[in-house]
Amino acid sequence: MMRLLILLLSFLTIPIINAQPQDAIVAPLASKSLLLDITIVNQSTLVAVGERGHILLSHDGEVWQQAKVPVQATLTAVYFFDENRGWAVGHDATILATKDGGLTWQLQQHLPHVQKPLLDVLFTDENNGIAIGAYGLFYRTVDAGEHWTIEYHNEFLFPEDQEYLAELKLQDEKAYLDEQSSILPHFNRVVADGRTLYLVGEIGLIAKSNDFGINWQKFDEIYPGSFYDINRTQQGNLVVVGLRGHIFRSLRNGTPWQESDSHVTALLSAIVLTDDERIFVLGNNGVLLESRDDGSTFTKHLQKDGKPLIAGVWYKNKIIAVSDVGIKTINVMK
């Protein structure tokens, strides 16, 4: 009886939270607002996403045009499959899609009651994609985002947690769902390296998958803090960056991870590869690190304003980064 009542109550409350999403406001300062991810489409167009449903497009890195977006949620990541088709994800488990290169966007998923953000999105072809986020949030689509279905990747849990969940499922369905929705670590970033996917996240999570994320193999823990980005360098080695200035590197042949000294304690959020074999690492407090030896040593270039550099792309021999004061163009010497 009690359970029925709770169920009834939860049905009553959901519609209230699910109020109709409002269109993002076109604002003069959108390109100076908190922006969280940026990508290059078709070698020419830049697309940046950020707070209040801001999606900005630029063909030169200087003039930015705000796209029409049907939601005001904070968007955390953007991915383009080709020059026309792209997806953006963010808070309220929001998923947006575009078919016209980012000018207009359609809402594919918006679930405020989930109270969790999606933090990255990736497609292997025009139909198959995954979106990942906080507390192990994981959605998959096989129809270009018409439908997204949730997946729980409990393989990232310790064995005792997996047992505990299984037990709970038998005893108390609701408690189990509650626990399931918050027991997994945050998934911060997923990148494709050929047919292999790499996933990084909270509590030192690094994992790879060879079947587009259906099964994951967790790497051995090398660091208890969070990782925010992983990438394969121009020379084919893996670099992963994370909390408090941590950078690790694993050579092509799968040698154990080795730590590179970053000389900083700031959160490192993104890896930017250039076309001239340099590696830049962006971080909080204006941290910009440069490596000319494929990530084994780094020199730091602190940006004077100390603003967090959250994500960036290599564009016309410059770094176009996003920060909490919007777009930042950083000229780096050859």
Place this chain on the structure above:
Amino acid sequence: MKLNSFFNVVEATLFRRRLAVLIFFILTSIFLLFQASQIKLDAAFTKHIPLNHSYMKTYLEHRENFGGANNVLISVCDTSDDIFNPDFFTALKGVHDKLFFIPGVDRIQVKSLFSPSTRFVEIVEDGFAGGPVIPANFQPDEAGLAIVKGNIEKAGIVGSIVSDDYSCSMVKTSLMEIDPNTGEKLDSIVLAAQLENEIRGEFEKDNISVHIIGFTKMVGDVAKGAKGVVLFFAIAIAITTLMVFWFCRSISLTILPIACSLIAVVWQLGMLSTLGFGLDPMSILVPFLVFAIGVSHGVQMINSISKMVNNGKSSKEAAQASFRVLLVPGGIALLSDTVGFMTLLSIDIGIIRELAITASLGVAMIILTNLVLLPLLVSYMKIPAKKATTNEKVNSGTDGIWHLMSTFATRKVAIFILAFTAVLYIVGYINAQNMKIGELHAGAPSLHEESRYNQDTFLITDKYAISVDYMSIIVETTADACTYYDQMNIIDQFQWRMENVEGVQSAVSLASIAKIVNSGYNEGNPKWRVLSRNQQTLVQSIARVPSSSGLLNSNCSAMPVILFLEDHKAETITRVVDAVKVVSKDLGKDDLVFKLASGPVGVMAATNEAVEAAQIPMMLYVYGAVIILCLLSFRSLRATIAVVVPLYVVSTLAQWLMTALDIGLTVSTLPVIALGVGIGVDYGIYILSTMSVKLRNGATVQSAYFDALKERGSAVLITGVTLAIGVSTWFFSDLKFQVDMGILLTFMFLVNMIAAVLVLPAIAAFLWPERK
């Protein structure tokens, strides 16, 4: 007739008992002189703001929680290097401690590197680590300073507590309205002196410079500048005395009107002090006006007396007759001055009301001293007949000029004068439409740009990422509203929309801080810089913000959104206020309203609105009063029109002048219009009072005007010049607003005089039939 017999009785009584009246004047003067010597400079913050304006009600209601607009910012700078040296930290600590113990300083609000609430937070693998920026065991040595430097960066206070270039550090506080030691109103001038002597005086040396800004410091500097007016007053007296002597060629006749006018000033100050008022830096100008008005009426009096003596009367008879002749026009003129000033009472700003009381009191005193005391004193004198003949020679010389001027009252000439006036009026009117409300310049508008205070302001706004021009919009909502996503989200949306308004530099609110704290709880990851929909998480991020931050009250039923503006120009303020009104209508609901406004610019916005709202009623009242007084005294619509139309044209031209000189309509310039009209009407009244008698007896307009010029012409010119001199010394004041007022008043006095001798007869030429 009845009125006439009343004046007869007054005249007879006064002059029969002149000794008794004189003794009364002497005793009163002694008493009021003593009272005047007790007068204090007084400048309270609340006097400068329209307390009943809705914005100011919001401001007063929330002042306790969010600190008021009455803040003090002290920037301690190292002029040779950066701040990380032992000398600097010793000085900074000294300033902090000194400020803390100055009575009237709100100690909870004292913030600097040394206050325990200045903390840093650092993210580590298992959560937060943090502490005060200056640790308890701080030693100003190399190691200690290195730690502090690191903490400053982690605390994110560069731009607020530490300047962008690390050469300065800020100590700031709010001031209380009441001095807790005495229980009396905080004396801004005393406090400003303490800041100057005990903080700047003590700590500014060698490589350390101290820059102090804030309303109280400004008032102190204004008061200091206002003291310079004593010199101007002396100069004005000297020049005026020379003018009067040149006019009457008699030392005794010169001294009397000057002395009587000074007595009026003493009486006015004595009365003010007796009534419990102080003298505000702004109303310190009133004694000048009173003196100048007094002299101008005194000149009319001695002009009339010496003319009568020339006609063979004894000085007592002449004095008595002049009293009789001038009591009505002089009284009317002074009464209209008084009424002109009284109309300022309709403006709901303490300082303007005070000005109204001070000025009308002063002018009322002139009625007694210059229309009563002066002729009484003259009646004791023997005016030598010899003087009269020289006067006559001068007069016969001027007759030619008067004759020439009398042609202004013929239609042939008048048509040109009127056409010219009409063109001037139209051009003036069009330009006057561009007159701006409010302050048009950066820095403290009362002071010159190169003053220390304004230089300090520019330094602080330049070196820090803060602006002294900020406005707080108070969000009034239900208790614990900050724990609900929906409510906080509205505040966040409001803030964003306001940030996008041109003129808003940046903004801060509990919502924007809560977002940053939330990202702090998530390892400092900017992707979590959101308001959490989860109530516990939201509460967690708000719990980090103490109510002493000034971003919420104790139960967060009130939260300000603080908008930092690029400047405090009137257009900027209007644009932002209008945007606030639009956005709050869009986003506000029954249980969440956005209330304008607190903070220095909130006060300015209210003041501008009050000034703008007062402008038209004030003009209506002052003209209404002038028209009624003219109608009463002349009993002629034509005469009233002839007096009022030139006045109105001159007021319009004065507005044009304000536009041309970039002088905004403010608390200090608004009263000038009323003063200018009230005093400017004097000339017309004096001229027309003679003219209307002649016209009634059937004279032509030209001959009536000629007679009026002969009788009053030179006195009118002297009056205009005397008044203009009295106020033109303000051009050299240290205070910008005195310069503005000086320019405008000088303009109004001179041009009103010209209009009275030029435009008034021209209008009269068409209003009265042209009989030959």
